[in-house]
Each structure stands twice: as structure tokens, then as C-alpha cells.
Amino acid sequence: MSAVRVHRVVEGPEDGPVVVFGGSLGSDVRMWEPQVVPLLERGFRVIRYDTRGHGASPVPPGPYEIEDLGADVLALLDDLEVERAHLVGLSLGAMTGMWLGTHAPDRVASLVLCCTSAKLGPPRMWADRARTVRAEGTGAVAEAGVSRWLTPAYAERHPDRAAFLRSMIAGVPAEGYAACCGAIERMDQLDALPKITAPTLVIAGAEDPATPPEGHADLIAAGIPGARLEVVADAAHLGSYERPEEFTRLILDHLERA
Numbered sequence: 001m002s003a004v005r006v007h008r009v010v011e012g013p014e015d016g017p018v019v020v021f022g023g024s025l026g027s028d029v030r031m032w033e034p035q036v037v038p039l040l041e042r043g044f045r046v047i048r049y050d051t052r053g054h055g056a057s058p059v060p061p062g063p064y065e066i067e068d069l070g071a072d073v074l075a076l077l078d079d080l081e082v083e084r085a086h087l088v089g090l091s092l093g094a095m096t097g098m099w100l101g102t103h104a105p106d107r108v109a110s111l112v113l114c115c116t117s118a119k120l121g122p123p124r125m126w127a128d129r130a131r132t133v134r135a136e137g138t139g140a141v142a143e144a145g146v147s148r149w150l151t152p153a154y155a156e157r158h159p160d161r162a163a164f165l166r167s168m169i170a171g172v173p174a175e176g177y178a179a180c181c182g183a184i185e186r187m188d189q190l191d192a193l194p195k196i197t198a199p200t201l202v203i204a205g206a207e208d209p210a211t212p213p214e215g216h217a218d219l220i221a222a223g224i225p226g227a228r229l230e231v232v233a234d235a236a237h238l239g240s241y242e243r244p245e246e247f248t249r250l251i252l253d254h255l256e257r258a
């Protein structure tokens with residue numbers, strides 16, 4: 001499939017080092033709002049994009065593969081005349097980042113891989129979820145999605161933010177969400193990790209029920225030469241949103257060293 005022109009929000013100085021943010025399944029560019037101002041204050045050019053099938057990006061008919069999502073980011077970089085960028089991804093956005101790290105190393109200045117996995121099963125779970133979404137819409141998976149994104153304590157303390165994230169998931173087009181489930185179902189990047197040469201930081205949420213540190217972040221960090229692993233306490237799957245200070249500090253520290 002050819003690349004699509006993804007929706008993007010570009011902020012910051014034209015001559016600043018470029019950081020591209022790619023989000024989770026079920027999210028849109030708003031999930032990165034906690035990170036934007038701190039990065040702009042440090043002089044970065046911040047580019048956020050909606051994954052195909054999400055937010056304001058086009059929704060081509062499925063199936064999608066991770067390589068399609070990677071090709072969309074390469075087209076985004078070409079379009080904006082960016083030769084090399086730091087890539088910060090969470091979950092599906094980081095799966096796309098790993099693919100770019102192995103297939104387009106010249107375009108990747110560094111990688112930050114948050115709350116993600118190089119192989120995320122079981123396949124049947126993804127097929128079942130895609131079927132549910134195609135039959136009933138994304139509203140049918142929004143509550144369960146937020147229960148993976150936030151720790152119960154945070155959701156209880158911030159019902160307004162939990163409701164905002166529920167509406168974010170429910171706003172994703174059903175075909176886009178379902179086709180991305182298929183891409184995750186078929187993805188296996190474990191054997192390719194040693195090919196990544198970009199300086200890489202892996203961040204996991206200690207309470208992440210979707211991609212727990214054990215068996216996911218630890219395998220990525222072990223597979224990528226020189227990668228560093230940080231586990232953030234009291235963070236579930238959408239760790240950058242639930243623990244913005246900790247995630248942003250780690251991200252900035254990595255970007256400024258890379």
C-alpha cells in the first residue's frame with residue numbers, strides 16, 4: 001500500500017532539532033500535549049502526527065501493516081524536508097519507530113520507545129478486538145482502553161481526564177482502529193532489534209497491563225545494542241500522559257545527549 005498524508009501539527013523553530021511524536025492505538029495528537037511545551041522551551045521543533053486511521057488522518061481501507069505506518073512517517077519527513085529526526089513513540093507509535101530504526105536508519109537521529117512491544121500477542125485477542133470494533137464501533141472498547149491506559153488510582157483522582165481519554169478512543173474511526181489491530185497482530189520485530197543503530201531509550205510503566213516491563217520493554221532493551229531501560233513507577237500504558245514529569249524528563253535527557 002502506498003503512504004498516506006497523515007495529519008500533523010508542527011510547532012517550534014524551523015532550525016531546531018526535529019522530534020516526531022507517534023501515539024498509541026486509539027489516540028490522536030492530543031495525547032502528547034503534556035510534552036509539547038517543555039520541548040518547545042528547550043528549542044526543539046515538535047512534530048506530532050495522527051497514525052493513519054486515527055484522528056484527522058485519512059482512513060484507507062485495511063489491512064495495514066507496520067511497514068505502512070513507517071512509510072507514512074517517511075512521507076511526512078519528506079514532505080516537511082526533514083532529513084533526520086528524533087522519534088518518540090508510545091505503543092503503536094514506538095512499534096513504528098522500531099520499524100524505522102531498522103528500515104530507515106539514516107532518517108533516525110535517536111529513538112525513545114515508550115510502553116511498547118516488539119511482538120504483542122496473543123493474535124486471537126487482536127482479531128477479536130478488531131471484530132468487536134468493526135461490529136460495534138470504537139465506543140465499545142473505550143472503557144477497557146482507558147483501564148489499560150491509566151492506573152485505577154489516577155483514573156479515580158482525575159475522572160475528567162479519564163473521560164477525555166475515553167472520548168478520544170471513541171472518536172477513532174472503527175476501520176482505522178481495527179486495521180491497526182491487524183498490523184499489531186501480525187507484527188514480529190524481535191529478530192530485527194539488533195539491527196537498530198540509533199541511540200535508544202526504552203521507557204516502561206511499572207503498572208502497564210498491556211505491555212508490562214517484563215517480556216516487552218526488557219526484551220527490546222536487551223535486543224537493541226546500547227539501549228537503556230527506565231521503568232517509571234505508578235504508570236500504566238499511557239505513561240507519558242499519566243506521569244508527564246517523569247516521562248518528559250527522561251525524554252529530554254535522552255534527546256539532549258543523543
Ligand SMILES: O=C(O)CC1=CCC(=O)O1
Nearest residue numbers: 024025091092145148210
Ligand atoms: O489498547 C491496548 O491494548 C494497548 C495498546 C497496544 C498497542 C497500542 O498502541 O496500544
